Amino acid sequence: MTANYTSRIDRVVQWMKREALSALLFVDEEGRREPAIRYLTGHPSDAVLFLLADGRTILIPWDAILAGRVAKASEIIPYTSFERSLLTAFEKIAKREGLSGAVEVGAGTPYPLVGELAMRLPGGKIVCRDKGVDRALLDLRAVKDGGEIERLKSAARLTNDLLGELEGYIAGSKERTEVDVALFIEQEARSRGAEGLGFASLVAGPARSWGIHAFPNYSGGPFATAGMSILDFGVVVDGYPSDVTVTVLRGHLSSRQQLMVELVEEAYERAAVRARPGVESYDVAMVVDDLFRSKGFSMPHSLGHGIGLEIHEAPFLRTKRESSVPLLPGMVFTLEPGLYDETEGGVRLENDFIVTDQSTEVLTTARILRLP
Amino acid sequence: MTANYTSRIDRVVQWMKREALSALLFVDEEGRREPAIRYLTGHPSDAVLFLLADGRTILIPWDAILAGRVAKASEIIPYTSFERSLLTAFEKIAKREGLSGAVEVGAGTPYPLVGELAMRLPGGKIVCRDKGVDRALLDLRAVKDGGEIERLKSAARLTNDLLGELEGYIAGSKERTEVDVALFIEQEARSRGAEGLGFASLVAGPARSWGIHAFPNYSGGPFATAGMSILDFGVVVDGYPSDVTVTVLRGHLSSRQQLMVELVEEAYERAAVRARPGVESYDVAMVVDDLFRSKGFSMPHSLGHGIGLEIHEAPFLRTKRESSVPLLPGMVFTLEPGLYDETEGGVRLENDFIVTDQSTEVLTTARILRLP
Numbered sequence: 001m002t003a004n005y006t007s008r009i010d011r012v013v014q015w016m017k018r019e020a021l022s023a024l025l026f027v028d029e030e031g032r033r034e035p036a037i038r039y040l041t042g043h044p045s046d047a048v049l050f051l052l053a054d055g056r057t058i059l060i061p062w063d064a065i066l067a068g069r070v071a072k073a074s075e076i077i078p079y080t081s082f083e084r085s086l087l088t089a090f091e092k093i094a095k096r097e098g099l100s101g102a103v104e105v106g107a108g109t110p111y112p113l114v115g116e117l118a119m120r121l122p123g124g125k126i127v128c129r130d131k132g133v134d135r136a137l138l139d140l141r142a143v144k145d146g147g148e149i150e151r152l153k154s155a156a157r158l159t160n161d162l163l164g165e166l167e168g169y170i171a172g173s174k175e176r177t178e179v180d181v182a183l184f185i186e187q188e189a190r191s192r193g194a195e196g197l198g199f200a201s202l203v204a205g206p207a208r209s210w211g212i213h214a215f216p217n218y219s220g221g222p223f224a225t226a227g228m229s230i231l232d233f234g235v236v237v238d239g240y241p242s243d244v245t246v247t248v249l250r251g252h253l254s255s256r257q258q259l260m261v262e263l264v265e266e267a268y269e270r271a272a273v274r275a276r277p278g279v280e281s282y283d284v285a286m287v288v289d290d291l292f293r294s295k296g297f298s299m300p301h302s303l304g305h306g307i308g309l310e311i312h313e314a315p316f317l318r319t320k321r322e323s324s325v326p327l328l329p330g331m332v333f334t335l336e337p338g339l340y341d342e343t344e345g346g347v348r349l350e351n352d353f354i355v356t357d358q359s360t361e362v363l364t365t366a367r368i369l370r371l372p
Numbered sequence: 373m374t375a376n377y378t379s380r381i382d383r384v385v386q387w388m389k390r391e392a393l394s395a396l397l398f399v400d401e402e403g404r405r406e407p408a409i410r411y412l413t414g415h416p417s418d419a420v421l422f423l424l425a426d427g428r429t430i431l432i433p434w435d436a437i438l439a440g441r442v443a444k445a446s447e448i449i450p451y452t453s454f455e456r457s458l459l460t461a462f463e464k465i466a467k468r469e470g471l472s473g474a475v476e477v478g479a480g481t482p483y484p485l486v487g488e489l490a491m492r493l494p495g496g497k498i499v500c501r502d503k504g505v506d507r508a509l510l511d512l513r514a515v516k517d518g519g520e521i522e523r524l525k526s527a528a529r530l531t532n533d534l535l536g537e538l539e540g541y542i543a544g545s546k547e548r549t550e551v552d553v554a555l556f557i558e559q560e561a562r563s564r565g566a567e568g569l570g571f572a573s574l575v576a577g578p579a580r581s582w583g584i585h586a587f588p589n590y591s592g593g594p595f596a597t598a599g600m601s602i603l604d605f606g607v608v609v610d611g612y613p614s615d616v617t618v619t620v621l622r623g624h625l626s627s628r629q630q631l632m633v634e635l636v637e638e639a640y641e642r643a644a645v646r647a648r649p650g651v652e653s654y655d656v657a658m659v660v661d662d663l664f665r666s667k668g669f670s671m672p673h674s675l676g677h678g679i680g681l682e683i684h685e686a687p688f689l690r691t692k693r694e695s696s697v698p699l700l701p702g703m704v705f706t707l708e709p710g711l712y713d714e715t716e717g718g719v720r721l722e723n724d725f726i727v728t729d730q731s732t733e734v735l736t737t738a739r740i741l742r743l744p
Binding site (some may be wrong): 031032044045046062063065066070080107109112113114129130179182186190191193195196200211212213216218312 | 567714
């Protein structure tokens with residue numbers, strides 16, 4: 001699978017020209033991940049990247065051997081050449097390149113760091129703003145290109161194969177623990193060629209499924225015993241994830257549990273029907289919000305989110321108008337309505353969708369599983 | 373196991389008085405973790421926390437049910453009460469409490485957010501600085517209290533039990549893959565009661581052990597075949613981790629591989645001897661740096677780091693004077709000398725240590741394992 005780094009960089013450079021920027025500075029480090037570096041060079045993590053107005057990229061990786069093997073950049077300089085200091089690297093590159101004018105950094109850049117960088121750019125200024133480079137890159141990344149769609153579909157196929165095995169595994173015994181199920185997923189994903197999991201799987205048996213994000217994410221407790229159990233996971237293929245949630249129902253449900261399940265399935269269907277090309281993401285979210293509210297329920301999380309180099313990225317399907325965007329061909333996102341009750345437990349159904357020119361197609365096959 | 377939240381808060385409040393602060397604001401969210409919230413309230417993640425000068429804590433969790441079960445705070449208000457908006461929460465609490473004067477936020481706070489917060493605090497100012505509240509809390513957290521030491525020792529004991537099983541598992545077959553070993557560790561850790569792993573295990577067979585942080589962190593490739601394999605993992609007990617690295621040697625080694633192994637073992641011993649109470653962390657790191665340099669090698673990472681609510685925290689054992697601190701009783705840290713070569717592979721040995729009044733004790737039992 002090839003990636004279109006050149007065309008991605010071209011589009012960012014066009015944006016830089018409109019914004020009159022002389023360079024962009026990206027930093028990816030522990031505690032502050034920056035997917036733009038992988039998006040623009042293929043280098044997976046732990047690096048500094050300069051993108052200059054002429055389209056050149058200067059990658060400064062922690063692991064130069066890894067970069068030499070996987071990254072595409074005009075120049076790769078080991079971080080050790082700058083005494084493993086971001087400020088030293090910035091100062092030296094800025095000087096060598098004669099940087100002046102405006103250099104933009106991500107909106108997540110810590111406040112004190114902006115000041116430190118500015119001191120090292122005497123001929124220019126540091127720009128750090130909320131709807132600048134991050135927004136531009138999120139918008140670009142929200143519409144996937146061919147290489148990305150290929151990877152996302154591979155992740156979805158792997159997930160669907162795995163879901164088939166998983167349903168049998170869960171149904172095959174009443175003695176599974178949460179950790180059994182979590183490790184079954186990881187074993188299956190890795191052995192089928194996944195790079196890893198998209199996030200720490202959430203596996204919550206009936207006693208813990210009231211949590212949106214179970215804590216701890218899985219335990220030695222029982223899974224898929226009587227009641228409602230939730231299982232939320234994703235696999236990564238070459239940097240791109242899937243994200244699905246299965247709810248497992250076992251035995252007799254209370255009338256409130258039955259109502260919750262029916263509402264979630266109804267909400268899922270209504271959202272999937274509404275999420276056509278050109279429709280506002282806000283409007284899709286409101287379909288579900290209206291349904292739940294009309295029955296006296298409310299959902300404590302958003303309806304869905306884009307997936308890509310980040311597990312949560314644009315488009316966001318929320319009941320907030322300010323984050324709304326029209327759904328465009330090439331967007332890939334989740335729909336994941338859910339309801340939770342501290343005594344009854346929780347139910348959620350989540351699959352991944354891709355917007356095409358004419359319609360929206362579901363990529364994954366998670367469902368609410370009913371066991372006797 | 374109980375935690376000493378009150379005494380921790382008291383110490384932070386004393387520091388706030390010296391710094392003339394009227395409140396601290398902590399935010400923990402995806403992509404920007406803030407261990408101070410768990411340290412001060414027990415709430416594990418996804419929350420906003422105000423600490424006021426009178427010692428009151430106002431916790432605003434995403435998951436109010438979870439907070440109700442595990443957190444200690446003067447007041448717990450669901451995030452949904454503020455429309456799940458940090459700025460709304462800040463504005464309303466600041467108004468209700470009549471906040472004025474200086475409110476400090478963490479040094480990692482994004483530049484644009486500092487401005488947004490300042491606009492919502494007309495009677496005061498937002499402080500965001502490099503060596504402020506983060507440094508104060510890191511310094512506090514670097515010296516563990518009784519409850520923390522108990523948890524760290526539990527994590528170490530669990531790790532040592534697991535290492536015993538693991539050595540047998542690895543030696544028992546020449547057919548283990550990296551993913552086999554990674555999942556064996558997770559299965560053993562979870563089934564022995566770990567909350568989870570401290571970080572994604574790094575399991576790199578001889579073909580990939582040249583990387584400091586193997587990417588992907590484990591694969592379907594072979595582990596512990598001829599040459600040098602690296603295995604770096606940790607387990608978490610009630611929020612507190614271990615962090616160990618085992619190198620597995622199999623078969624005949626080249627003379628350069630042998631030299632690398634001997635140097636790492638020698639460096640480890642010298643560092644362990646040097647790391648007594650009162651010694652500067654810089655001086656410990658220099659013992660290893662001097663040894664490696666005298667033989668024509670250099671280490672591409674630091675010698676060690678504190679472990680606690682974060683897997684990398686103070687004290688840092690680095691060859692940089694500015695991050696040096698004297699090793700104090702109650703500090704818990706790793707020593708992890710390693711050498712890497714793109715063709716020969718890598719070797720690293722890592723264990724966890726605690727500084728006591730008179731000496732420094734090793735907590736874990738990782739070693740370089742030689743297999744025929």
